[in-house]
Amino acid sequence: MSTAVATPPPPAGAPLTKKVLTADHPTWCPGCGDFAVLASFYRVLEKLQYPHEKIVTFAGIGCSSRFPYFVNTHGGHFIHGRALPFAAGISLGGDDLHVFVFGGDGDGFSIGGNHLTHTARKNVRITYVIMDNSVYGLTKKQTSPTSPIGFKSKTDPWGALDQPINPMRTLLNSGATFVARSHATQVNHMTEMMLRAARHDGFSVVEILSECVEFFEGAFDAAIPRKGGHWVLIDEKKNDGSPEDAARHDVSDELAAFQLAGQAWPGKFGVFYENKTRRTKNALEAELIAKTREKTKGATDLALLQATFAKLR
Amino acid sequence: MVSPNPPETSGGASASAAPRSIKDVVIRLAGNSQDGIQAIGGFLARLAGRSDQDVMTYMTIPSTISGGPSIFQVRMGTGDILSAGDRADMLVAFYQHSYDAHIGSLRPGGVLLYDADHVKPVEGDHRFTNVACPITTGTIEAVGGTAKDKGKNIYVLGLIARIFDLEVAKLTQLIRERFGGKNEDIVRNALLAFDAGYAWPQNNLRDLFYRFEAIDRATAVSGRPQVTLDGNSAIAYGFLAAGVRHGAGYPITPWSSIMETLRTELPKYGGVFVQCEDEIASISTALGFSYTGNVAITGSAGPGLSLKMEALSWATMAEMPIVVVNVQRGGPSTGMPTNVEQSDLMQAIYGSHGDTPRVVLAPKNVEDCFYLAMEAVRIARAYSTPVLLLTDQALSSRIEAFDEPDLKALMVPPGPDRTERPADFKPYPLDRQTRHAPAGTRIASGKYPVVTGLEHDEFGHPTGSPKLHAQMNAKRREKIKALAATLPAPELSGDASGEALIVTWGSNYGPAREALERIRAAGVSAGHLHIRHVHPLPPGLDEVLARYRKVVVAELNDEGVYGFGQFATLLRARYALPSIVSTCKTDGLTFKVSELVAGVARHLGNATLESLVSQARPSPLATR
Ligand SMILES: Cc1ncc(C[n+]2csc(CCOP(=O)(O)OP(=O)(O)O)c2C)c(N)n1
Ligand code: SF4
Ligand SMILES: [Mg+2]
Numbered sequence: 001m002s003t004a005v006a007t008p009p010p011p012a013g014a015p016l017t018k019k020v021l022t023a024d025h026p027t028w029c030p031g032c033g034d035f036a037v038l039a040s041f042y043r044v045l046e047k048l049q050y051p052h053e054k055i056v057t058f059a060g061i062g063c064s065s066r067f068p069y070f071v072n073t074h075g076g077h078f079i080h081g082r083a084l085p086f087a088a089g090i091s092l093g094g095d096d097l098h099v100f101v102f103g104g105d106g107d108g109f110s111i112g113g114n115h116l117t118h119t120a121r122k123n124v125r126i127t128y129v130i131m132d133n134s135v136y137g138l139t140k141k142q143t144s145p146t147s148p149i150g151f152k153s154k155t156d157p158w159g160a161l162d163q164p165i166n167p168m169r170t171l172l173n174s175g176a177t178f179v180a181r182s183h184a185t186q187v188n189h190m191t192e193m194m195l196r197a198a199r200h201d202g203f204s205v206v207e208i209l210s211e212c213v214e215f216f217e218g219a220f221d222a223a224i225p226r227k228g229g230h231w232v233l234i235d236e237k238k239n240d241g242s243p244e245d246a247a248r249h250d251v252s253d254e255l256a257a258f259q260l261a262g263q264a265w266p267g268k269f270g271v272f273y274e275n276k277t278r279r280t281k282n283a284l285e286a287e288l289i290a291k292t293r294e295k296t297k298g299a300t301d302l303a304l305l306q307a308t309f310a311k312l313r
Numbered sequence: 314m315v316s317p318n319p320p321e322t323s324g325g326a327s328a329s330a331a332p333r334s335i336k337d338v339v340i341r342l343a344g345n346s347q348d349g350i351q352a353i354g355g356f357l358a359r360l361a362g363r364s365d366q367d368v369m370t371y372m373t374i375p376s377t378i379s380g381g382p383s384i385f386q387v388r389m390g391t392g393d394i395l396s397a398g399d400r401a402d403m404l405v406a407f408y409q410h411s412y413d414a415h416i417g418s419l420r421p422g423g424v425l426l427y428d429a430d431h432v433k434p435v436e437g438d439h440r441f442t443n444v445a446c447p448i449t450t451g452t453i454e455a456v457g458g459t460a461k462d463k464g465k466n467i468y469v470l471g472l473i474a475r476i477f478d479l480e481v482a483k484l485t486q487l488i489r490e491r492f493g494g495k496n497e498d499i500v501r502n503a504l505l506a507f508d509a510g511y512a513w514p515q516n517n518l519r520d521l522f523y524r525f526e527a528i529d530r531a532t533a534v535s536g537r538p539q540v541t542l543d544g545n546s547a548i549a550y551g552f553l554a555a556g557v558r559h560g561a562g563y564p565i566t567p568w569s570s571i572m573e574t575l576r577t578e579l580p581k582y583g584g585v586f587v588q589c590e591d592e593i594a595s596i597s598t599a600l601g602f603s604y605t606g607n608v609a610i611t612g613s614a615g616p617g618l619s620l621k622m623e624a625l626s627w628a629t630m631a632e633m634p635i636v637v638v639n640v641q642r643g644g645p646s647t648g649m650p651t652n653v654e655q656s657d658l659m660q661a662i663y664g665s666h667g668d669t670p671r672v673v674l675a676p677k678n679v680e681d682c683f684y685l686a687m688e689a690v691r692i693a694r695a696y697s698t699p700v701l702l703l704t705d706q707a708l709s710s711r712i713e714a715f716d717e718p719d720l721k722a723l724m725v726p727p728g729p730d731r732t733e734r735p736a737d738f739k740p741y742p743l744d745r746q747t748r749h750a751p752a753g754t755r756i757a758s759g760k761y762p763v764v765t766g767l768e769h770d771e772f773g774h775p776t777g778s779p780k781l782h783a784q785m786n787a788k789r790r791e792k793i794k795a796l797a798a799t800l801p802a803p804e805l806s807g808d809a810s811g812e813a814l815i816v817t818w819g820s821n822y823g824p825a826r827e828a829l830e831r832i833r834a835a836g837v838s839a840g841h842l843h844i845r846h847v848h849p850l851p852p853g854l855d856e857v858l859a860r861y862r863k864v865v866v867a868e869l870n871d872e873g874v875y876g877f878g879q880f881a882t883l884l885r886a887r888y889a890l891p892s893i894v895s896t897c898k899t900d901g902l903t904f905k906v907s908e909l910v911a912g913v914a915r916h917l918g919n920a921t922l923e924s925l926v927s928q929a930r931p932s933p934l935a936t937r
Contacts, residue, residue, distance in 0.1 A: 020759065023760075023761075024774060052755070052759070052761070053752075053753055053754055053755040053756070053761070054752075054753055056752045068763050069763055069774065069775065072759075072760060072761050073761050074750075074752040074753070074754075074761045074762065075761065075762075075763045075764075076604065076631070076763060076764040076765060077763060077764075077765040077766060077767060078597070078600075078627060078766065079597075079623055079624060079627050079766060082593055082594070082597040082624065083597075085561075085589060085590075085593070085594035085595075085597035085598045085601070086597040086598065086600055086601040086604070087601060088587065088598050088601060089559070089561065089587075089597065089598040089599060089600060089601020089602040089603075089604065089605070089609070090601045090602075090604055090605055090752060091601075092559075092585050092587065092598075092601075092602070093559055093585075093601060093602040093604070093605035093606075093607045093609070094605040094606075094729075094751070094752055094753050096753065097605070097752055097753055114590055114591070114594075115590065115593075115594055115597075117590075118589070118590035118594065285580075285585050288580050289580045289583050289584075289585075291580075292580040292581050293580075293581065293583070296581050299581075301553075301582050301724065301726075301727070302720060302721060302724050304581050304582060305550065305553055305554060305720055305724070306720055308550065308578070309540050309550070309717050309718070309720065312362075312540040312541055312542050312546075312717075313359075313362065313363060313538045313539065313540055313541075313717070
């Protein structure tokens with residue numbers, strides 16, 4: 001059992017530092033990729049400097065989903081796969097809040113797959129970080145929806161048979177308005193991706209390949225140069241009118257994003273897609289309220305309900 | 314207008330006899346769903362609400378999407394109307410199939426009013442007073458033009474208004490209000506149909522005229538106007554009054570109309586209702602709202618409640634307030650989705666994994682739907698707990714009139730409490746009630762809480778400590794016991810001790826109260842105990858139950874493997890009284906008064922009481 005450490009409270013409005021943001025010591029295995037994701041997240045919050053009490057860190061269930069215990073913000077640890085609809089309630093219930101959801105590949109693409117699609121299509125203002133280790137970590141090495149064919153797990157001792165999902169395609173298809181991909185060994189890149197995701201007005205997702213050293217060692221070596229792999233970034237369009245710009249990736253081009261998503265393993269990293277025009281559910285609901293209240297001329301709640309009952313006489 | 318088919322009771326003479334006085338009447342309207350018979354019922358209910366009469370309706374929604382047979386039953390009269398009535402005093406049959414299917418529901422001496430253009434009653438059946446009225450041609454002649462027989466329902470409303478001496482000015486006002494927004498022709502046609510229907514009995518019926526007994530003014534006390542609405546609307550408005558501004562749901566009969574109402578109403582109040590992808594997402598989103606300090610609601614029927622069970626366990630563990638409505642229907646599985654049943658009680662109380670003490674409330678009638686919805690929200694907030702509101706299909710759709718709630722006194726302000734929490738704030742204190750700091754709230758210590766489904770210490774940190782698990786289990790249990798200690802004694806009617814105590818929960822309240830009156834009129838000492846706070850139970854019941862020889866628990870579910878219904882099983886486990894027995898049924902319909910009398914008679918072994926049930930009680934409309 002860990003207890004809150006008696007440190008003097010920071011004065012109101014004091015800058016958010018890693019020290020302030022640090023909570024329980026992570027329970028992850030030494031060497032787990034998730035440590036780096038956590039470290040990057042501290043840096044993201046340090047850069048964003050949101051009011052401390054307005055940040056919410058939320059998760060489902062899994063090794064990666066333990067995240068909220070390690071971040072000193074309002075937060076919660078919900079049930080397996082359902083963190084996104086919960087977070088939608090947080091975001092729509094408190095429009096001034098900055099809602100971050102963390103979770104694993106099983107949590108997000110398997111048990112929570114349908115919630116991912118629907119939270120994305122609604123474009124609820126949430127930043128979602130999927131820590132993909134291509135295995136079920138917490139439950140100790142079963143096949144996950146991103147496990148490659150042939151991966152030997154406890155549920156497929158002879159090697160996984162089922163076609164894995166393509167996370168980028170799945171996310172693009174779901175209607176997410178910001179889709180990016182990063183790697184837990186690339187702290188600066190990860191930080192940049194999460195930062196851009198947080199600043200995106202809408203449902204933003206970053207999939208981070210984060211190695212489970214315990215149950216799927218070497219899963220993402222193909223993208224680690226010092227292990228002989230290739231770390232290739234997406235070359236984003238700069239709109240500088242230069243001839244080479246024509247060949248660069250336009251993040252607002254959904255079709256181009258799908259093409260990128262179809263590239264052979266390990267593929268490219270960076271922002272695949274960003275849609276800045278689709279309105280968020282937060283904004284649409286707020287507009288619906290404003291329009292409705294215009295019609296009722298700002299009547300009080302009491303007057304509104306009294307009028308409803310008067311019609312039932 | 315002269316009828317081409319003079320009714321059997323009419324000698325062709327005009328109405329002469331003075332109207333006979335009746336206390337109440339049950340009218341069953343049987344036709345097809347597109348005939349607008351629901352509308353007639355609605356008009357009568359609204360009229361009763363605006364008059365001295367009390368009213369209760371009962372309706373079956375056809376299982377086909379549109380068209381197809383449909384009925385609406387309305388009971389109106391002087392004094393308290395407790396149930397929709399076992400059998401009809403008047404059957405209005407629009408078609409032959411309506412007549413065939415429903416003639417059996419008419420009491421001996423009752424009135425069969427049928428459309429002579431469509432129905433041929435069995436010849437030589439003298440049990441009823443048959444009235445042949447050319448409803449279709451009468452309507453066509455009155456309205457003319459291209460409307461064909463549209464307006465038959467309003468024609469019938471006119472007939473009923475004349476026969477029962479209803480207030481024409483108020484009815485025509487209701488017609489104007491209802492059709493007023495549409496084009497003027499529609500109002501004019503409706504009024505033409507009404508007038509034609511109203512005029513017909515004058516020359517065609519001799520002595521079928523009635524008038525409701527005058528109300529005893531001393532009993533009409535509130536001074537507030539009456540409102541007429543269905544149970545689902547009452548729940549939705551109860552939530553609004555309770556300060557609920559957030560909710561989430563997924564459609565399912567018979568819950569959908571609550572979410573539809575809230576989706577439509579909430580924006581006016583600055584609130585949000587989210588239609589989710591399924592019931593799991595719905596409860597998750599609602600819990601997310603509650604976490605921001607906006608106590609939220611979700612709901613469903615039995616199948617959807619099953620999907621919410623894992624998240625409900627989380628709500629108990631994380632001590633997150635939420636209200637979950639379950640509009641019960643026939644189960645298991647898709648079962649009988651448009652019929653009533655009370656078979657989700659165990660699921661509501663115990664359906665989740667782990668030890669999940671939580672609160673279950675069940676409204677007794679439409680009015681109670683409003684007040685218990687408010688009560689559910691109050692308890693959820695005060696005890697930071699999930700609360701289930703267990704209503705049913707019958708309550709969801711039936712219309713009752715009741716005193717308009719005193720909204721000025723009742724309204725609860727919405728909104729989260731984001732005042733800064735002191736440095737010693739703990740989300741899960743062992744010595745105090747949990748009061749979460751909603752996201753967005755500053756904590757003076759700078760240490761922010763985690764709400765969690767893992768067993769935790771007082772700060773919300775995960776723990777594997779067996780001692781803490783036991784302590785936290787006790788905390789979650791004791792707060793529900795603390796609530797129980799504050800609950801009011803349930804309503805006990807009739808004799809304070811005696812042969813039998815009828816125990817009911819939910820919508821069985823009305824029929825049981827009527828059954829009690831009949832049982833006591835037969836000389837049997839009996840009481841009726843109705844329980845609205847189903848779990849936890851109010852204190853002091855052991856002492857009440859012990860005062861009767863038999864405790865007959867009447868509920869709409871199966872008697873189970875051991876011969877006891879779900880609530881009876883709980884009461885037997887709780888009070889260990891062998892006198893507790895069950896009267897159960899699962900025919901998809903509400904209890905008839907006679908079925909309850911029979912149930913009690915059987916358990917008492919009282920032959921006199923039993924024979925009482927089999928005696929056919931003539932209709933008060935009988936012409937002798
Ligand atoms: C309803 C439910 N089913 C199953 C589980 C067991 N479970 C916990 S985490 C998990 C999968 C974890 O995999 P992933 O989401 O990829 O997270 P990781 O541990 O790999 O970070 C499973 C199956 C559960 N907690 N709840
Ligand atoms: S099991 Fe794998 S994912 Fe879980 S903490 Fe250990 S290394 Fe990380
Ligand atoms: Mg995983």
